[in-house]
Amino acid sequence: MLIAEIIGTVTSTIKVKKIAGTKLKLARTINPDGEPTGKYFIVEDGVGVGNGEIVLLSDDDIAINRIVGIQQTPIKSAVVAKVDKINIYDLEE
Amino acid sequence: MLIAEIIGTVTSTIKVKKIAGTKLKLARTINPDGEPTGKYFIVEDGVGVGNGEIVLLSDDDIAINRIVGIQQTPIKSAVVAKVDKINIYDLEE
Amino acid sequence: MLIAEIIGTVTSTIKVKKIAGTKLKLARTINPDGEPTGKYFIVEDGVGVGNGEIVLLSDDDIAINRIVGIQQTPIKSAVVAKVDKINIYDLEE
Amino acid sequence: MLIAEIIGTVTSTIKVKKIAGTKLKLARTINPDGEPTGKYFIVEDGVGVGNGEIVLLSDDDIAINRIVGIQQTPIKSAVVAKVDKINIYDLEE
Amino acid sequence: MLIAEIIGTVTSTIKVKKIAGTKLKLARTINPDGEPTGKYFIVEDGVGVGNGEIVLLSDDDIAINRIVGIQQTPIKSAVVAKVDKINIYDLEE
Structure with a gap:
């Protein structure tokens, strides 16, 4: 999984049925x-996260079908966790 | 899914059967x-989008088979939404 | 799919059975x-393309098994179309 | 598989069920x-590795389901080996 | 498939069962x-290749299970051919 930040949303009227009703958010990796x-x-x-929050993204197909609630959704990435804290080991370099 | 812009088309006479009859477009990620x-x-x-339009691209295999209408198509990426607006959160950095 | 140019071939005597008899070509993305x-x-x-020709590459597993004619081939990328022309929209930027 | 170093952990309270109970670590490729x-x-x-240790990462879906012990987990990468030594051939270049 | 050079080996004592008994080599893409x-x-x-030899790498899951001889192995990349010669077309640019 990747670390990312939620930075916005996307509005779309014309789309394939398999993503209708989803709430798409814009994430950037950090x-x-x-x-x-x-x-x-x-x-x-x-x-359920808001703008500016740090999250974990997964691109596992089957897991995303479950999260989106649509089988065979074209959505390929989903927020699976809100990150409270990243604990970085004190690297001596 | 990735954000992209449609910037052209591709013409091909010699191709495998599984992509015959498709209308291939050229997209660049943005x-x-x-x-x-x-x-x-x-x-x-x-x-159904035109040149210069902003779209969402998916590379989900099963979803693309459905969109293309050909099982086991070698096409690996499809436009699944036309983007009306990308709403970016006011990031203070 | 990606746009690429065929720029050569590869010769190999020692290889796994599942790629024996294939004609491997060298492509670079453009x-x-x-x-x-x-x-x-x-x-x-x-x-069936030659050196210097522009092609479309696919990395779809099932489609490639069909193209190569070998089930469970380790080959992961195949030429699926010869490109006649790429038509680029006149972008004003 | 990729070579990586374990450099920390991630704490998360709000997450999807399929990753509850997992111990997520932070790795950087090297x-x-x-x-x-x-x-x-x-x-x-x-x-079972600690901070600063060198590991091999795999992103094989089925193998990871087994390692995590959760079917259809959204986790996409796992430590599958602790590296004792990387033996590099004396390259003359 | 990718072109790579074998440049070493990896020694590991602590590892998941599914990679026990494998002989892991270190490759760099070229x-x-x-x-x-x-x-x-x-x-x-x-x-069966040695250090300094040029090879083709495949990351096809099913093909690798066969090559490794372990179902659901986490190993994601395998040497499938030793390259005798790469024949590059005389490009005029």
Whole structure:
């Protein structure tokens, strides 16, 4: 799973049926220090998070079908956890 | 799913049967501000979009078979939504 | 699918049975303007193309098994179309 | 599989059921010389390793279900081995 | 499949059962001219190659289970061919 930050939402009227009714959010990947790493994903929110919150993203197909509640959804990434804290080991380098 | 912009089409006469009859479009990935991020994909258009439009791309195999209407299609990416608006949270950094 | 250019072949005597008899070609990915983007793949040729030709590559497992004609082939990428023309929309930026 | 270093843990209270009870660790990929290569993954620990240890990461779905002990877990990466030593061939270049 | 060079081995005592008994090798991806492209993989050797040899790597799940001889192995990449020669087309650019 990847660490990411929720930074917005996406509005779409014209879309395939299999994503109708979903609430798509915009996530950007970050490193453990919170710095963006340059990748953006449109994701389903499986836990209920808001803008600015740090999350874990999964791209497991079967798990996402379950989270989205739609079999064979084209959605490929979902928020599966809200991160409370990232504990980084004191690396001596 | 990724955010992308439709920027053209591809013409091909010689191809495997499983993509015959498809209308392949050229997409480039963009960030939420609309800047290209350097990746290009040949995609099936599942919703009917034109050049210059912002879309969501999915690479889910089963969903794409459904969208393309061909089982076991080699097409690996499809437009699944036309984006009306990307709402970016006011990040203070 | 990705846009690529066929730039050579690979000769191999010692290999697993499941790729014996295949004709492996060397492809490099390019952008729509024909510039190499730095990735190289060893691919099966599903349509019959020559060096210097522009193609579409697919990495769909099931489709590739069909193209290669070997179930459970380790080959992961195949030429599925010869590109006649890439039509790029006149982007004003 | 990738070479990585365990550098911390992640604490999360709000998460989907399928990852409840797991002990998620933070890993960063490294090259054979131990230098970070810029990618971070949240992983399940299948062997019991501590901070600063070098490991092998796998992202095989079925293998991870077995390691995590949860079918259809959204966890996509797991520690499958603790590395004792990486033996690099003396390359003359 | 990717072109790579075998550059070493990995020693591991503590590991999950599904990789016990395997002989893991260290590979780095290279371009057709032999220059490293910055990616490293721990791979199963399906054909019997030594350090410094050029190989083709596959990451096909089912093919790798067969090569490793273990169902549901977490190993995700395997040497499937020893490369005798890469024949590059004379590109005029």
